[in-house]
Amino acid sequence: MGVGTKTILLQFVSFAILFVLARLGLSYFTDLQGLWLPVISAVVATILAPQFKVFKTDQGDKICVRWIFLKKIKVLN
Structure with a gap:
């Protein structure tokens, strides 16, 4: 598996987890x-x-992560 494929999968998995958590949280706490x-x-x-x-x-190739909760860019490999 290439480095580009790994980054796409990591991006998708992180989005999917946050989407499900946001959807469950919003459906529980709001009337949307x-x-x-x-x-x-x-x-x-x-x-x-x-x-x-x-x-x-x-x-x-290096995989780097930028996140709203991290101050600096983190290199994964």
């Missing part, structure tokens, strides 16, 4: 119904999900 519930959940998950990027260096 219909299309508004998944739309607002998607916006919340998009804002809160970490972003994974691939950078090519001399040592090889």
Whole structure:
């Protein structure tokens, strides 16, 4: 599995987990119904999900993470 594929999977999994948590939380604590519930959940998950990027260096490809809760960019490998 390539580094680009890993970053796409990490991005999707983090978004999916936050989407499900936001949707369950919003349905439990608010009276949102219909299309508004998944739309607002998607916006919340998009804002809160970490972003994974691939950078090519001399040592090889590096996966970097930028997140709203981290002050600096973190290198995973």
